[in-house]
Amino acid sequence: MTAFVALDVAIGLVFMYLLLAIVCTAINEWIASVFRLRARNLRTALMRLVDDPASPRPTFFAKLKGRVTGKRDGAADGERLSDKVWNHALIESIKDGTRGPSYIPAPRFVAAFRDASGLTAPEDEPLPSGGVGEPARVDPLSAPEPPPPGKVADDIASAQRQLQALRRTTAPRVRLAAPDVAVAAHAVRDDDDRIEEWFNQAMERASGWYRRKLLFITVAVSVLLTVTSNADTIAAAQILWRNPAVRAAVIAQAEDRIKKARPTNGGVLVQADYPDKDKPVSDLTPGAPEDNPEDENLSGEEEEPSASDAGITDAERLALGQIIGWERDFRRINAATCAARQQLINETCKPGVDASPACTKAVDNGPAGGVCVHGPNGLEPTDAFPRGRGLWGLFGIHVLGWFITAAAVSMGAPFWFDTLKLFMSVRANGKSPDESRK
Amino acid sequence: MMPAKVRYAGAAVLAGIGLLWPVIVETAATPRVIRLRNVFISAIKNRATIEHVPFTVDHVKSSINGISSGAEDGDLHVSGRPGPFIALPMVAEVVNARLEKDDVVKKMRDLEGSSQTVTISGVWRLWFEHPPDTVMIQGGTVPKPGNTNPPHIFELHPITAIDGRDADESFVPIATYTAYTAQRAFGIYENLTFSAKRNSTFTTITSTQIGFNYTEFEAVLAGTPFHLNDATFALADIQTDAGKSVVVNPIRLVVADTTKAATAFSAKSPKKGTKVRVIGIPRVNLDILMDEAEKSPGVTVTMKGAYEIIVIGIR
Numbered sequence: 001m002t003a004f005v006a007l008d009v010a011i012g013l014v015f016m017y018l019l020l021a022i023v024c025t026a027i028n029e030w031i032a033s034v035f036r037l038r039a040r041n042l043r044t045a046l047m048r049l050v051d052d053p054a055s056p057r058p059t060f061f062a063k064l065k066g067r068v069t070g071k072r073d074g075a076a077d078g079e080r081l082s083d084k085v086w087n088h089a090l091i092e093s094i095k096d097g098t099r100g101p102s103y104i105p106a107p108r109f110v111a112a113f114r115d116a117s118g119l120t121a122p123e124d125e126p127l128p129s130g131g132v133g134e135p136a137r138v139d140p141l142s143a144p145e146p147p148p149p150g151k152v153a154d155d156i157a158s159a160q161r162q163l164q165a166l167r168r169t170t171a172p173r174v175r176l177a178a179p180d181v182a183v184a185a186h187a188v189r190d191d192d193d194r195i196e197e198w199f200n201q202a203m204e205r206a207s208g209w210y211r212r213k214l215l216f217i218t219v220a221v222s223v224l225l226t227v228t229s230n231a232d233t234i235a236a237a238q239i240l241w242r243n244p245a246v247r248a249a250v251i252a253q254a255e256d257r258i259k260k261a262r263p264t265n266g267g268v269l270v271q272a273d274y275p276d277k278d279k280p281v282s283d284l285t286p287g288a289p290e291d292n293p294e295d296e297n298l299s300g301e302e303e304e305p306s307a308s309d310a311g312i313t314d315a316e317r318l319a320l321g322q323i324i325g326w327e328r329d330f331r332r333i334n335a336a337t338c339a340a341r342q343q344l345i346n347e348t349c350k351p352g353v354d355a356s357p358a359c360t361k362a363v364d365n366g367p368a369g370g371v372c373v374h375g376p377n378g379l380e381p382t383d384a385f386p387r388g389r390g391l392w393g394l395f396g397i398h399v400l401g402w403f404i405t406a407a408a409v410s411m412g413a414p415f416w417f418d419t420l421k422l423f424m425s426v427r428a429n430g431k432s433p434d435e436s437r438k
Numbered sequence: 439m440m441p442a443k444v445r446y447a448g449a450a451v452l453a454g455i456g457l458l459w460p461v462i463v464e465t466a467a468t469p470r471v472i473r474l475r476n477v478f479i480s481a482i483k484n485r486a487t488i489e490h491v492p493f494t495v496d497h498v499k500s501s502i503n504g505i506s507s508g509a510e511d512g513d514l515h516v517s518g519r520p521g522p523f524i525a526l527p528m529v530a531e532v533v534n535a536r537l538e539k540d541d542v543v544k545k546m547r548d549l550e551g552s553s554q555t556v557t558i559s560g561v562w563r564l565w566f567e568h569p570p571d572t573v574m575i576q577g578g579t580v581p582k583p584g585n586t587n588p589p590h591i592f593e594l595h596p597i598t599a600i601d602g603r604d605a606d607e608s609f610v611p612i613a614t615y616t617a618y619t620a621q622r623a624f625g626i627y628e629n630l631t632f633s634a635k636r637n638s639t640f641t642t643i644t645s646t647q648i649g650f651n652y653t654e655f656e657a658v659l660a661g662t663p664f665h666l667n668d669a670t671f672a673l674a675d676i677q678t679d680a681g682k683s684v685v686v687n688p689i690r691l692v693v694a695d696t697t698k699a700a701t702a703f704s705a706k707s708p709k710k711g712t713k714v715r716v717i718g719i720p721r722v723n724l725d726i727l728m729d730e731a732e733k734s735p736g737v738t739v740t741m742k743g744a745y746e747i748i749v750i751g752i753r
Contacts, residue, residue, distance in 0.1 A: 270740065281671065
């Protein structure tokens with residue numbers, strides 16, 4: 001029996017982590033959107049990829065100092081190769097107004113890079129000379145025209161060095177003897193592939209930076225969310241253990257939650273694409289999920305009108321409110337205040353005697369600050385925000401529980417959704433004797 | 439020095455724009471919502487046209503649009519009330535109306551205000567060009583429109599037949615019309631987002647108001663054309679006249695069977711790599727949008743590039 005209660009408590013905690021993680025994801029997405037984190041990350045990655053690391057860009061403070069003193073370093077502020085790529089028409093066309101793109105398809109980067117750097121495009125490449133069967137000496141990575149002056153030239157030279165280094169580290173491909181033209185085309189295509197590979201490797205690194213940045217934000221948001229909602233794992237476990245009604249309400253919501261879609265780590269914007277270019281139809285299978293006549297809702301109203309932006313229903317919020325929140329703590333602190341005020345009332349107001357000014361003052365002062373109300377048995381505490389030093393004591397009580405919750409929430413909604421499903425399936429396979437009898 | 443009157447007029451215009459700017463921005467960026475029945479979407483998503491729609495013609499524009507650029511596209515606008523299958527406020531448009539046999543246009547005019555119901559066929563088009571401020575829900579009684587261009591998101595555009603009279607002549611490039619360039623139009627289309635949330639009966643589709651109807655571009659087929667139902671579908675890279683790609687991924691072209699555009703398309707013996715010059719209009723690609731929404735029922739999915747091009751003419 002105790003084992004079943006323990007399982008239910010564990011489910012309750014996992015459910016709490018899941019809902020908080022969903023809210024945390026929504027906040028993260030909002031932050032990422034407002035601060036354009038993806039686009040900024042991509043821009044930084046592009047700068048680190050194509051700009052010459054030997055001549056770094058001026059820092060924010062250096063630029064600021066230049067503006068204040070009026071001494072602007074023209075070269076430092078000048079256009080770089082990454083600016084030319086970023087502002088290329090092919091990249092401009094996938095920007096969302098002034099917002100940069102969240103990602104750049106590799107072939108698009110290759111074309112923009114070739115244009116911006118002045119490196120010859122495959123179509124423009126002069127045919128090479130060379131004997132049959134001998135790999136033609138084609139180097140489309142060399143600039144046919146004198147490079148533009150300034151930092152862009154340094155950037156192009158740096159990019160060429162990187163690409164040539166990449167070529168040396170890539171295993172040579174085995175080719176059959178072929179006519180010159182075919183070999184040349186091969187070589188050009190190989191170089192396009194190499195630029196793509198160079199770009200893709202950089203994007204993998206950028207993806208890693210972004211994940212780390214997001215992890216930092218996630219942890220910060222988790223901590224803030226945990227403390228503001230007072231989501232103390234230890235306190236929540238105690239409530240769930242002691243209160244079967246709360247446990248049942250939370251389990252009921254957890255059962256509903258696992259029927260919903262698995263949450264993702266952020267609302268990903270999907271770029272439409274048909275993987276098979278010869279089959280521009282998503283699904284030819286007849287009888288895909290269609291209307292359920294029993295479920296007919298001809299009004300067109302949403303089926304879950306209470307779903308909030310964060311994807312949490314009102315019922316879930318109510319269930320969660322029973323195990324987290326500040327109300328219980330505030331009431332406990334207010335209880336001490338009310339007891340002290342009641343004692344003062346008892347001392348100053350004598351039964352059978354007309355109320356003295358001190359008594360009247362004590363009675364009037366009873367509900368001051370909204371922390372107490374007059375009840376049939378004297379002053380009763382409310383869950384209003386208390387005043388006084390009692391608040392500081394709460395941090396000491398909750399800090400361990402908060403730490404556990406924040407660490408758990410940082411693990412993300414998908415993880416806790418999968419865990420909840422697992423726990424619920426264990427629970428379904430071994431129902432408690434009480435439930436089986438029902 | 440500018441005359442005082444000019445200065446005052448200029449200041450007044452600027453002040454007016456300044457005052458109205460929040461309204462303009464708000465209007466353009468407000469999400470517009472349509473809720474469609476899943477059966478309806480499944481029935482049409484991989485078709486070019488909807489045929490034999492009962493349609494009560496309420497208003498016919500008094501004159502065919504002139505031809506130059508933008509909205510001057512040579513179309514004839516008709517508004518009315520469709521039968522229960524569509525059950526949405528809608529308009530129907532005859533493209534290249536000047537080319538159509540007189541009896542098609544005459545038939546339209548004869549029907550205006552008659553409240554007579556005829557059958558109409560045409561290429562379906564979901565596009566947030568003239569959306570209402572409120573959520574548009576499919577079903578129920580469609581109110582009688584007040585003019586030829588009531589708030590609507592759904593259209594039959596172009597019409598292929600009305601009351602037994604074919605309008606297939608219209609599927610050719612509009613002579614002397616200047617369509618939006620690939621760079622301009624697809625720069626806008628590619629940045630559009632379409633959100634979809636599917637439940638058991640309805641799918642809610644959200645986007646923002648958008649125009650840019652006719653565009654002319656070079657399409658390089660990315661795969662072999664695929665025939666299904668009443669159309670040929672082909673994925674194509676969209677390019678400018680200079681051969682620069684303007685789309686992230688290939689876009690689906692929809693060529694309705696038995697039209698002049700279909701004849702012109704097949705004459706090119708289309709296969710992967712074939713380049714065709716197309717005049718087309720965009721519509722929401724319900725196939726790819728629903729495919730994503732079906733993977734996550736009850737969850738809002740947001741896509742970029744979920745549109746396709748109805749081929750009106752091929753040069």
